[in-house]
Amino acid sequence: MTHFHFPFPDGIAKRGLAVISAAAALVFAADAFAAETHLTPPEYVTQAKDILKKSIGFKTVEGFGNTYAYAEYLAGVLKDAGYADKDIEVTKMGDTATLVAWLRGDSAEKPLLLSGHMDVVAADPKDWERDPFTAVEENGFIYGRGASDMKFGVSMLVTTMARLKREGFKPKRDVILVLSGDEETAMATTAKLAERFKDAGLLLNADGASGALTHDNQPIAYYVQGAEKTYADFKIEFTNPGGHSSEPRADNAIYDLARALDKIAAYKFPVESSEITRESFREAAKHESGEVAKAMLDFADNPKDKKAIKTLRAHPEYVGQLGTTCVATMLKGGHALNALPQSAIADVNCRIWPGVKVESVRQTLAKVIDDPKASVTLIEESSTPEAPASPMRADVMAAVRKAVDRRYPGLPIVPYMSAGASDSLYFRYHGVDSYGASGLFMRAEDEFAHGLNERSPVDQIDGALDHWHVMITTLAG
Numbered sequence: 001m002t003h004f005h006f007p008f009p010d011g012i013a014k015r016g017l018a019v020i021s022a023a024a025a026l027v028f029a030a031d032a033f034a035a036e037t038h039l040t041p042p043e044y045v046t047q048a049k050d051i052l053k054k055s056i057g058f059k060t061v062e063g064f065g066n067t068y069a070y071a072e073y074l075a076g077v078l079k080d081a082g083y084a085d086k087d088i089e090v091t092k093m094g095d096t097a098t099l100v101a102w103l104r105g106d107s108a109e110k111p112l113l114l115s116g117h118m119d120v121v122a123a124d125p126k127d128w129e130r131d132p133f134t135a136v137e138e139n140g141f142i143y144g145r146g147a148s149d150m151k152f153g154v155s156m157l158v159t160t161m162a163r164l165k166r167e168g169f170k171p172k173r174d175v176i177l178v179l180s181g182d183e184e185t186a187m188a189t190t191a192k193l194a195e196r197f198k199d200a201g202l203l204l205n206a207d208g209a210s211g212a213l214t215h216d217n218q219p220i221a222y223y224v225q226g227a228e229k230t231y232a233d234f235k236i237e238f239t240n241p242g243g244h245s246s247e248p249r250a251d252n253a254i255y256d257l258a259r260a261l262d263k264i265a266a267y268k269f270p271v272e273s274s275e276i277t278r279e280s281f282r283e284a285a286k287h288e289s290g291e292v293a294k295a296m297l298d299f300a301d302n303p304k305d306k307k308a309i310k311t312l313r314a315h316p317e318y319v320g321q322l323g324t325t326c327v328a329t330m331l332k333g334g335h336a337l338n339a340l341p342q343s344a345i346a347d348v349n350c351r352i353w354p355g356v357k358v359e360s361v362r363q364t365l366a367k368v369i370d371d372p373k374a375s376v377t378l379i380e381e382s383s384t385p386e387a388p389a390s391p392m393r394a395d396v397m398a399a400v401r402k403a404v405d406r407r408y409p410g411l412p413i414v415p416y417m418s419a420g421a422s423d424s425l426y427f428r429y430h431g432v433d434s435y436g437a438s439g440l441f442m443r444a445e446d447e448f449a450h451g452l453n454e455r456s457p458v459d460q461i462d463g464a465l466d467h468w469h470v471m472i473t474t475l476a477g
Contacts, residue, residue, distance in 0.1 A: 039406055039466035041163075048159040048461050049142070051077060053135035055151040056144035060096075060119045060181075067118050067181040068097040074118075074158050074179070075099060081162035096181035098189045103164060103175040105476065110201025111174035112476045113432070114161070115423045116154045117183030117190070117207065120146040121450050129453055141446070141455040149449035152456045152464070153206025153438055154179060160468040171476035173201065180423055183207070187384070190423045198430035202396070204471060208422040208436025211404070211411075213443045219408045221283060224400055225436025226276050227389030227417040228425045229320070230352035233329075233382040234362060235345060236260055237375040242335075242342035249340070254333045257344035260369040261328050264348060267368045268313070269361075272323040272353045273303035274389055276415040280321065283414040320419040324361060326350040347379070351419050354389045384421045385429035395475065396435055403439070403470040407463050439467025 038045070051074075058070035071090045078088055078101050087102040096119060105111070123132035123145040130136045132145040141147075161177055178197060180189040208228070212220040238253040238260070278300040285296035295311035299322075302308075312318045319325055326348050333344035352361055358378060366376040392415050404411050424434035440460055448454040 038462060040462050040469070044159055044163050044465055045462050047162070048155050048465055049458065051159060052142060052147070052151060052155040052456075052461075053137070053144075055155055056135040056142075056146055057133060059133045060146070061122045062119065062182065062185045063095060065095040067095070068092050070118050071097045071099040071179065071181070074154070075101070077158055078162055078165070081165045083161075083165055093181065093189050093192065096189060098181055098193055099177070099179040100193070101161060101177040103161060103169070103171060103177075103476075105171040105173040105175065107172045109173035110199060111176050111197070112171075112472070113197055113200045113203040113427070114157050114175065114177045114472070115179075115203050115205040115207070115427070115434075116150055116157055117180045117423060118151075118154060119180075119182050119184050120149070120151070121184050123452075123454075127452055132454070137458065140458055142458060143453060143455045145454055147454045147456045148440070148442070148447070149454070150207045152440060152460075156439060156461070156464045156468055157206055160465060160472060163465075163469065164472065169473065169477070171472075173476050175472060175476045176200070183423055186381075187421075187423075187426065190426045194423075194426035194430050194432070197427070198432060200427070200432050202393075202475065203424060203427045203432050203434040204437045204475070205422060205424045205434060206438050206468075208418055208424055208438070209416075210436075210438050211408075211441030213441050215443060215445065217443065219411050219441065220287070221412040221414050222400065222404045222408075222441075223414050223416045223436075224392075224397070225418050225422075225424070226392060226415045227274065227354045228387065228421050228428075229324075229354065229417070229419050230356070230358060230386050230425075231382065231384045231421050232350045232352060232358050232361065233379040234326075234348045234350065234365060235375070235377050235379055236264075236348055236365070236369070237343060237345045237377075238371075238373055239343045239375075240341060243340040245338045245340055247340075253341040253344040256371065256373060257331075257333065257346055260371060260374055261346055263368050263370070264326060264328065264365065267326075269324040269326070269353075269364070271303060271309055272356075273299070274354070274417070275392060276389055276417050277321045278303070280414055280416045283412055286412075320351060321417065324350060324353045324356055326361070326365065352386075354387060354417070357386060358383055384425055387425045387428035389417065390424075390428055390433045390435060393433060396433075396437075399471050399474040400437060402474055403467045406466055406470060407441075437471060439464030439471075 060067045075088045089100040091098045136143045178193045182189050208225040211222040238256040240253040281296040281300045285293045295308040298305045298308035328346050329349045330347040334341035427434045
């Protein structure tokens with residue numbers, strides 16, 4: 001359903017960062033060194049690239065039934081590395097599937113989960129420059145649907161699991177790979193996996209986080225996703241007996257709905273903040289200037305600062321970090337050109353602050369509209385679980401620091417909250433601390449996930465594999 005976006009996409013990332021923090025500047029020499037040094041044995045880099053290319057060839061779009069075959073292919077990679085049949089499960093669910101694989105530990109410590117999703121969003125070949133389901137390596141990139149979201153991450157996880165088995169790594173706790181099959185749509189497989197592994201100790205998700213690079217490939221920061229907003233759609237409806245358009249009345253469903261939407265547009269939900277969002281603003285302020293930078297710092301120090309709130313709310317890229325947001329996204333009204341409307345309906349999409357109840361948002365919308373004729377209902381199938389933020393655990397942040405320093409010593413590490421939803425949301429709902437922790441660094445202009453000509457940089461495979469190897473061996477070993 002979602003993937004990593006830079007926390008403030010139209011702010012720091014897409015402007016190329018005119019100002020780079022001193023801590024980031026120190027890593028440029030290390031970056032040049034890393035570019036000449038292999039962090040991962042070359043055979044695993046080659047294997048990961050091969051897996052990624054073959055993965056793109058599986059059209060794991062909803063309704064095509066290819067996800068089971070893809071899961072079987074990945075299971076075969078793990079079996080070739082030495083995993084026993086009893087340690088791998090491929091389970092068919094409707095036209096999709098899940099893959100679970102165990103690297104067994106030697107203690108009763110709660111397991112470490114590695115999460116990702118095998119499905120991708122649809123892609124129409126006629127709109128693409130290249131066939132979206134045939135991997136093409138060109139100009140330093142691998143192109144294809146899922147090249148970044150998220151068959152890159154799945155390929156890195158599977159390759160690392162295979163490497164650990166071949167190396168004879170014996171973790172203290174079980175390391176369990178859990179790959180879902182419909183994260184981009186219904187998330188039923190996600191919910192199933194989260195319920196099954198709700199007693200896990202920790203989850204690292206290859207979706208939902210990344211490192212950011214400037215236009216000239218210099219590192220900016222590494223972002224750790226520790227929270228996600230709840231997604232919910234509400235239907236606002238007004239009904240009316242209707243009648244002939246030659247006899248108009250003040251009581252008109254379309255006019256009623258228009259007035260209700262004006263009220264929703266004017267309403268601002270209460271300002272919220274967390275350790276994660278305040279730290280994100282502190283880091284983002286290093287790359288901003290003027291009143292915006294000042295507002296970020298002032299808000300981080302005092303989330304009740306009205307002037308800072310007003311400044312940040314004037315920028316759409318920051319609004320989602322200040323609390324719950326609701327916005328009208330679809331309209332439908334009337335039934336004939338010459339008749340008074342019998343109904344008028346609007347869909348209102350809400351991104352709800354972690355921990356805030358969906359029902360309380362529905363009640364707030366009804367109160368804001370303040371019209372007894374209005375019906376405000378939750379579109380049940382659209383809603384995601386109400387999950388709290390994960391704490392910024394010292395062991396996780398230390399492992400991230402260790403992994404990032406292998407490529408970019410001293411690079412700022414920034415926790416952030418996603419406005420979207422990934423598999424992590426369902427595990428957080430069950431109390432499993434979950435973190436987006438991908439090893440992929442990208443420039444903003446290379447981010448085409450869910451869009452045309454999706455791609456991932458070939459030169460990122462080496463570092464991403466090393467990142468996962470360090471993270472897993474540190475947290476499980």
